[in-house]
């Protein structure tokens with residue numbers, strides 16, 4: 627009994643230490659000027675992210691696949707598309723998905739002045755914020771950034787997020803190629819890049835199989851904000 631008690635105390639102390647170093651606030655990340663590509667963690671968690679939507683055909687299919695599998699993702703919305711399909715954004719928010727910004731016009735931001743980057747972010751934010759909580763996550767189009775882009779994002783309170791797994795679904799490969807690429811490249815803390823800004827795409831069907839296969843390996847699916855809670859600081 628005494629030994630068991632000691633073991634319990636030891637366990638709680640270990641758990642306390644693990645929790646003490648795990649997780650990082652967005653504020654800390656911004657201060658570190660860190661761009662999140664993936665999250666260092668020993669937990670089998672993965673974040674699926676979907677860019678460029680909403681699209682009238684692909685987004686409803688994506689949302690249906692995620693509902694069927696009971697998974698929440700982070701959608702990096704293109705605000706010019708949000709203007710076309712606000713009802714799909716409302717649907718995504720109601721379903722519990724996280725909304726990030728992917729700018730207004732999908733211009734390559736590294737070609738713009740810092741002021742022009744700021745304008746892209748501000749315009750997108752005004753449109754998205756009417757339908758969803760103000761986004762705090764930002765994904766630059768094409769994953770392209772420089773110091774001016776990062777500074778403009780930082781000043782507006784954004785954490786910049788790229789990805790670590792890219793099956794190039796926008797090139798419309800067969801479903802099985804997308805699934806195979808994702809399942810064979812995901813590791814704990816991965817951020818997977820997928821798209822819903824065009825039609826047709828293999829993505830809705832691929833999502834279901836990706837979720838089934840990674841779940842069978844013991845993975846759980848979280849939004850990018852949730853993934854940051856698993857960040858294990860090692861310094």
Ligand SMILES: [Zn+2]
Pocket residue numbers: 677678728732767768
């Ligand atoms: Zn994009």
